Amino acid sequence: MLPPTHVLLILLASCVAAVSLPAVARDSLKIVATTSDLRSLAEAVGGARVAASHIVPPVVDPEDYQPHPNDLRRLRDADMVVRVGLDFDLWLDQALAQSGNKAIAKGGPGYVDASLAIALLDVRGGGLGGGDGHAHGTGNPHYWLDPMNAEIITGHVLETLARIDPAGARDYDARRVAFLKRLREKLPEWEAQLAAARRRPLIVQHNTWSYFERRFRLQVAGTIELRPGVPAGPAHLAALLQQMRERSVAVIVRQPHEPERSARFLADRTGARIAVLAGSVQSVPQASDFIALFDYNVAALAAAFGK
Amino acid sequence: MSFSDAAAFLALPLAASLILVAIHAWFGLQVLARGVIFVDLALAQVAALGATVAFALGHPPQSAASMAWSLGFTLAGALVLAFTRSWSGRIPQEALIGILYVVAAAAGFLLIEQAPQGAEHVKQLLTGNIVTVGAAELKSIMPLYAAVGALAWGLRSKLAHRAGAHWAWELLFYAAFGVVVTSSVAIAGVLLVFSFLIIPAAIGVLWAERPAMQLALGWLAGVLASIAGLLISFRFNLPTGATMVCAFGAVLVLAGIASPLRTGPLRGLGRAARMARALLAAALALSGLWLIAAPRADQPLLDGAEYLFPSLRWSYMTGAEREIHEDAKLQAERYRHETDRLNERERRSRWEDRNMDETELRRLSSFLKSYNEMRKGEEFVMREVRARARVRERWPLGGAMLLAALLIVPGLFSRLRPAALRAALRARGYRNPPGGAS
Numbered sequence: 136m137l138p139p140t141h142v143l144l145i146l147l148a149s150c151v152a153a154v155s156l157p158a159v160a161r162d163s164l165k166i167v168a169t170t171s172d173l174r175s176l177a178e179a180v181g182g183a184r185v186a187a188s189h190i191v192p193p194v195v196d197p198e199d200y201q202p203h204p205n206d207l208r209r210l211r212d213a214d215m216v217v218r219v220g221l222d223f224d225l226w227l228d229q230a231l232a233q234s235g236n237k238a239i240a241k242g243g244p245g246y247v248d249a250s251l252a253i254a255l256l257d258v259r260g261g262g263l264g265g266g267d268g269h270a271h272g273t274g275n276p277h278y279w280l281d282p283m284n285a286e287i288i289t290g291h292v293l294e295t296l297a298r299i300d301p302a303g304a305r306d307y308d309a310r311r312v313a314f315l316k317r318l319r320e321k322l323p324e325w326e327a328q329l330a331a332a333r334r335r336p337l338i339v340q341h342n343t344w345s346y347f348e349r350r351f352r353l354q355v356a357g358t359i360e361l362r363p364g365v366p367a368g369p370a371h372l373a374a375l376l377q378q379m380r381e382r383s384v385a386v387i388v389r390q391p392h393e394p395e396r397s398a399r400f401l402a403d404r405t406g407a408r409i410a411v412l413a414g415s416v417q418s419v420p421q422a423s424d425f426i427a428l429f430d431y432n433v434a435a436l437a438a439a440f441g442k
Numbered sequence: 443m444s445f446s447d448a449a450a451f452l453a454l455p456l457a458a459s460l461i462l463v464a465i466h467a468w469f470g471l472q473v474l475a476r477g478v479i480f481v482d483l484a485l486a487q488v489a490a491l492g493a494t495v496a497f498a499l500g501h502p503p504q505s506a507a508s509m510a511w512s513l514g515f516t517l518a519g520a521l522v523l524a525f526t527r528s529w530s531g532r533i534p535q536e537a538l539i540g541i542l543y544v545v546a547a548a549a550g551f552l553l554i555e556q557a558p559q560g561a562e563h564v565k566q567l568l569t570g571n572i573v574t575v576g577a578a579e580l581k582s583i584m585p586l587y588a589a590v591g592a593l594a595w596g597l598r599s600k601l602a603h604r605a606g607a608h609w610a611w612e613l614l615f616y617a618a619f620g621v622v623v624t625s626s627v628a629i630a631g632v633l634l635v636f637s638f639l640i641i642p643a644a645i646g647v648l649w650a651e652r653p654a655m656q657l658a659l660g661w662l663a664g665v666l667a668s669i670a671g672l673l674i675s676f677r678f679n680l681p682t683g684a685t686m687v688c689a690f691g692a693v694l695v696l697a698g699i700a701s702p703l704r705t706g707p708l709r710g711l712g713r714a715a716r717m718a719r720a721l722l723a724a725a726l727a728l729s730g731l732w733l734i735a736a737p738r739a740d741q742p743l744l745d746g747a748e749y750l751f752p753s754l755r756w757s758y759m760t761g762a763e764r765e766i767h768e769d770a771k772l773q774a775e776r777y778r779h780e781t782d783r784l785n786e787r788e789r790r791s792r793w794e795d796r797n798m799d800e801t802e803l804r805r806l807s808s809f810l811k812s813y814n815e816m817r818k819g820e821e822f823v824m825r826e827v828r829a830r831a832r833v834r835e836r837w838p839l840g841g842a843m844l845l846a847a848l849l850i851v852p853g854l855f856s857r858l859r860p861a862a863l864r865a866a867l868r869a870r871g872y873r874n875p876p877g878g879a880s
Binding site for chain 2 (some may be wrong): 217254255256257258274333334343348349352353354355365366367368369370371372373383396397399400
């Protein structure tokens with residue numbers, strides 16, 4: 136919520152956005168991540184030795200993001216950049232080039248593509264688009280939604296941090312180990328909470344949830360939006376309706392920033408519940424960090440399936 | 443899916459389309475007469491800005507406060523439009539409408555940037571999808587549309603476009619229009635509402651002089667285009683809004699082509715046929731020349747014809763080439779099938795008896811990647827074989843196209859025929875019928 140004067144100011148000025156950088160301690164390493172998820176994981180490893188920030192606001196579709204002038208300034212001053220890769224944050228290439236910061240350029244000492252070594256799902260050829268596909272041929276980019284992929288992502292972060300700040304290497308390693316231990320303790324809890332949802336069919340707005348589905352043994356029976364941004368055609372909606380009735384699909388999953396119309400349409404006709412899950416850290420207030428993200432999603436999904 | 447299923451599924455969208463066509467065709471005629479074509483986009487954007495401001499102030503979307511803000515902004519926009527009409531001697535009113543649109547859109551964007559949570563609700567004000575319209579939604583707009591319709595009928599002489607009309611009538615017109623457009627855009631989306639507004643009205647104006655007749659024709663065209671668009675969208679599973687817009691465009695093109703029929707049926711048809719022949723001949727001639735000049739480049743006409751009738755290719759490929767082409771096609775199909783099969787297997791493994799482990803997943807994706815590469819290779823072979831055949835046969839193929847163009851073009855060979863010769867002589871003044879245009 137904004138104060139009325141602020142609203143008025145924005146309306147009148149119409150072109151100047153007031154931007155304030157978070158205060159950053161001088162001696163800490165500056166990490167810029169493209170998404171809030173990677174930021175959270177970088178913080179889990181870096182702790183107090185780093186000052187991490189992310190570029191895309193978590194309730195905006197990261198694939199549509201256009202960098203602001205402020206982002207370029209942050210990239211210019213950064214010691215390390217962490218990106219999702221897999222064509223998910225393609226706009227970063229241009230922004231990195233414009234920032235002129237050699238240290239975090241592709242292949243530079245502070246550049247991390249977190250998707251390296253991830254076991255990918257939904258791999259298709261470029262532009263093949265065999266149906267329920269993402270726009271990406273290289274694989275589904277939502278890999279952070281398998282909590283166990285944090286091992287690989289934090290591994291990349293650790294390796295890079297240890298290279299640019301060798302003095303802190305032991306500290307980083309210890310923090311990572313502690314974080315992964317906590318994650319491994321959480322996993323059985325989450326799995327137990329979702330036991331009732333296992334193998335029960337659900338419908339998703341967009342194929343954001345493949346990795347989540349695989350980790351928690353869920354069954355995604357259909358996708359509403361086959362191509363990002365293109366509304367579902369009527370025959371596809373009719374087929375989904377039929378499938379939902381035949382297999383008694385009880386839950387439709389969508390993210391806060393995704394359109395509600397189609398999901399609402401299907402839910403109204405089948406009595407299914409709509410579960411709003413967070414695709415990223417902070418895209419709902421409860422999902423404050425990487426572990427809270429799964430706490431929230433697991434609880435929300437279990438509640439939707441519950442009883 | 444049977445016809446009755448489709449009918450049940452499309453009943454509500456069709457009802458919504460008919461209601462929207464009914465009211466927008468009338469507004470469209472007024473908008474055309476005033477020459478303010480994009481006014482609906484501007485007013486809808488201004489209404490969305492109102493809702494965004496309400497949201498930024500902390501009112502939940504779809505609350506009474508949010509609607510009041512939206513309405514207030516719409517009325518303010520109407521006020522601006524009603525008063526700026528007197529400027530239009532110096533600045534075209536379309537320019538002001540465009541400015542209103544971009545500034546409202548940009549200001550809304552800046553506000554959303556500051557309070558992105560729930561921005562989707564604001565966006566939904568502009569991106570309706572008619573196929574997901576609900577019965578409750580229709581019921582809620584019915585009284586509004588009935589009231590506006592009654593107002594439009596009762597005050598039709600006051601609200602019609604007149605030079606020197608009092609600004610109060612203009613304000614009333616734009617206010618009623620703004621309220622209707624704001625609700626219809628939330629149901630059907632910006633593009634479709636624009637089509638509802640302008641295309642039936644344009645067809646009415648094209649075909650009739652009297653306002654009542656224009657409205658009736660507009661309604662007829664709108665109803666036909668809506669039904670066609672909905673059915674095509676369902677049959678081919680295309681996004682409904684975009685399909686309907688194209689159907690409206692197609693109906694306008696048909697109405698335009700057929701418009702000469704209005705004056706004299708036969709002469710009009712003859713002229714239309716001659717024009718179509720001339721266009722086809724020009725397309726054939728250009729394609730023939732393009733094929734001779736650059737046989738390896740994209741050949742829009744030839745490629746399109748081959749897409750519709752694949753056997754056309756065999757007319758210029760040798761037996762060996764044909765075999766290679768078909769074999770590559772078969773292989774490409776096989777790789778595609780194989781990719782789908784592997785993907786499906788992996789997807790099922792997510793919830794069936796056992797998850798694939800990471801090693802299996804990586805093996806699978808390396809298979810998928812190589813299959814995709816191989817499929818691309820086969821597709822390259824298909825393109826290359828075809829390109830080589832085209833390079834070899836470019837003279838006969840291009841020549842045949844040029845010849846066909848010469849045969850089709852009107853008035854070249856037909857002059858040699860005696861009947862046509864007599865007609866040509868008549869047209870040049872021998873026994874010229876009175877009043878006949880040449």
